[in-house]
Amino acid sequence: MKIKSLYLYVLLAAGVASCTESQFEDAYTDPSKLAETTVGKQFSGMIYSNREFVLPSYWNYFVIHRITNNRYNQAVGWVNVENQYVPGSAAITDRWNSYYNVLGQFREIEKVYNALREDEKADKRIYMITGAAFFYDYTQQVVDLHGDIPWTAAGMLSTNGGDYTKSYASYDNAEDIYTKMLDDLAGFADELNTIEIEPAVLTEFRTQDLINKGNIEKWKAYVNSLRLRMLTRVSGSSTFGARATAEINEILSNPATYPVVADNADNIQWDVFSLGTILPANTFQSGLEDWNGNIASKAIIDHMLENGDPRLPYVFEPGLEAEGEYLGLDPLMNATDQTELVATNTLSIYNRSTISRNQYFPGIIITASEVHFLAAEYYLKNNQAAMAKTHYEEAIKQSLAFYQYLRSISNNNETPAPEAPSDADMAAYLQEGAVSWDAAASAEAKLKLIAEQKWLHFNVVQPIENWSELRRLDLVELTFWTDQSNQQSLPPNRWIYPGSEATYNLPNYSVVQGEDNLTNKIFWAK
Known part of the structure; x- marks a missing residue:
């Protein structure tokens, strides 16, 4: 039995x-x-x-x-x-x-x-x-x-x-x-x-x-x-x-x-203090990277590129043969073309030094960014526009700081640490058309901004929360091969x-x- x-x-x-x-x-x-x-x-x-x-x-x-x-979640790209x-x-x-x-x-x-x-x-x-x-x-x-x-x-x-x-x-x-x-x-x-x-x-x-x-x-x-x-x-x-x-x-x-x-200092997480004692030190590396499991999707790369997302170099790195360009895998390509593209090593991957080869990467339970997004949604639905905007923008700032923190605790330097964006860079990002709270013309459009930013923040770090929120809100426009x-x-x-x-x-x-x-x-x- x-x-x-x-x-x-x-x-x-x-x-x-x-x-x-x-x-x-x-x-x-x-x-x-x-x-x-x-x-x-x-x-x-x-x-x-x-x-x-x-x-x-x-x-x-x-x-x-x-x-x-x-x-x-289309947090990753894969061959159909x-x-x-x-x-x-x-x-x-x-x-x-x-x-x-x-x-x-x-x-x-x-x-x-x-x-x-x-x-x-x-x-x-x-x-x-x-x-x-x-x-x-x-x-x-x-x-x-x-x-x-x-x-x-x-x-x-x-x-x-x-x-x-x-x-x-x-x-x-x-x-x-x-x-x-x-x-x-x-x-x-x-x-x-x-x-x-x-x-x-x-x-x-x-x-x-x-x-x-x-x-x-x-x-x-x-x-x-x-x-x-x-x-x-x-x-x-x-x-x-x-x-x-x-x-x-x-x-x-x-x-x-x-x-x-x-605030990120309050994040609920399981910290790693001594390598190799509770889990093998390389377990995240093989778990995410094996069989090309860390390839970026076209949807997530395009969103970050088109809007000048300051988190991009912390979360992703260009492919080895990409000459510094970011490229995500299109889910609508046929499998043969996808396979050939993967083999060129030009597709972007999740940043190994920040994420998969960061042996001090903690177990993430709840972050400040998520909480601010939840607050933004509540205030939006209850017609408190100013409070909603404040929490929405703070959520994005906390998200950037979160990925900067992850890179700062890493013991891996295969990918050089990015140059920290300035406050002006963040302010400019928050004014981009597909990010700007003020540019969104309706409550539904503003809720879509929250959904998209939460998707960017969760990516592969919190897969279950990501999938749950995508199903609950159904506002992130993702196209899949049938x-x-x-x-x-x-x-x-x-x-x-x-x-x-x-x-x-x-x-x-x-x-x-x-x-x-x-x-x-x-x-x-x-």
């Missing part, structure tokens, strides 16, 4: 040995190798178990994103092949199994926590709040890929004392999952403002927290920025529209109570479920089977 397919994970006790922050950063102790467990150790174990889907890894980029989201719009089974299955491993780890945190005395629960409450926030972040990604998923009853084998008959998981409605997460996150946001943490627990938390190093202010910003992302994602649905408007207004109107990520040989002739609207669901979880899968196709839209999609 394939246990993973049934979410029946028998989990090893997870945790990390007590150590100083600097010792942990140097060693990245594998929490699954320790015999005894605590809430803190389970918390670290859950985050650690998801490391390859936060930090840029070979498996996530080469096996999963290379043939799915990076293409659906038949069946290219059907997500591969390995990509779907590996992402699915990874999520349910993390879910199982979270259930273990709950199990250990629930066994504590009431006074101990109060002391350890910070782990439950922050652990749930991290888990909900990942849950949103999976819901946005698939829609309904097994959730409430999933990962319960250990909790159910090993009883398999009680541990088969039914599917939860995607809207219900969003409701639960938004309810909890709103409560967490308030709770973090009043929580009192014992000094000894805070010292432990600073060691166990792999993301924010025990910084409560950053966890507040994480929770509220995640709320902002989720609320915006569902803001166009009839179920959530009024709620989204009210809660986004509450967040943005009360920065002291509900802080968000407003695959006449397959029923799925254009990019899908969602991922289907892995085949193991029909094989090992059939009674529950049969309930959603009728909706399990590539054309069915997630409830928030336009």
Whole structure:
């Protein structure tokens, strides 16, 4: 029996040995190798178990994103092949199994926590709040890929004392999952403002927290920025529209109570401190570059070139034989011509020193640029034009600073560091016709600007967020080759479920089977 397919994970006790922050950063102790467990150790174990889907890894980029989201986003160029719009089974299955491993780890945190005395629960409450926030972040990604998923009853084998008959998981409605997460996150946001943490627990938390190093202010910003992302994602649905408007207004109107990520110094990310200890140091290089996975698309290069985008030399580099010219691969060329063009080494590629060969590239979770784009959209839709423009332009400035930061921490110099653009360069860019807020004649045109700039910012760095926002707004004009040989002739609207669901979880899968196709839209999609 394939246990993973049934979410029946028998989990090893997870945790990390007590150590100083600097010792942990140097060693990245594998929490699954320790015999005894605590809430803190389970918390670290859950985050650690998801490391390859936060930090840029070979498996996530080469096996999963290379043939799915990076293409659906036209963040990359590729040679057209038949069946290219059907997500591969390995990509779907590996992402699915990874999520349910993390879910199982979270259930273990709950199990250990629930066994504590009431006074101990109060002391350890910070782990439950922050652990749930991290888990909900990942849950949103999976819901946005698939829609309904097994959730409430999933990962319960250990909790159910090993009883398999009680541990088969039914599917939860995607809207219900969003409701639960938004309810909890709103409560967490308030709770973090009043929580009192014992000094000894805070010292432990600073060691166990792999993301924010025990910084409560950053966890507040994480929770509220995640709320902002989720609320915006569902803001166009009839179920959530009024709620989204009210809660986004509450967040943005009360920065002291509900802080968000407003500057790159506040970005939520998993930093790399010591090479080769948590992931092999070259894993991003092979994940993005192998099999020409880092070729630039014509759409993204043309947009940056035509508008003098100051991020261009940070994000891309000319092909080896391009004599300094930038060129993206046209998706409408026939495959033979595309193959010949790739072989000339004249096509632009993602900047290796900034991105794929930057061994200190962090695991990006939420950036200031994204948050400002979300705020710009809210203010635009609520007729606050001046505020919308301010956040839109700040988002672009933060995006440039973000890529400059990535280049500054890189230990690779194969591509020379670009000359930093001046404030005047940025001001000129913001006045370009296809970028200028004032030149956009309607609210829809201004929303299109936000969508395009978010697409440029996310590119290959945040593929799932990129694909979700492209589907939600449907405002970035991308043209795809039509695959006449397959029923799925254009990019899908969602991922289907892995085949193991029909094989090992059939009674529950049969309930959603009728909706399990590539054309069915997630409830928030336009």
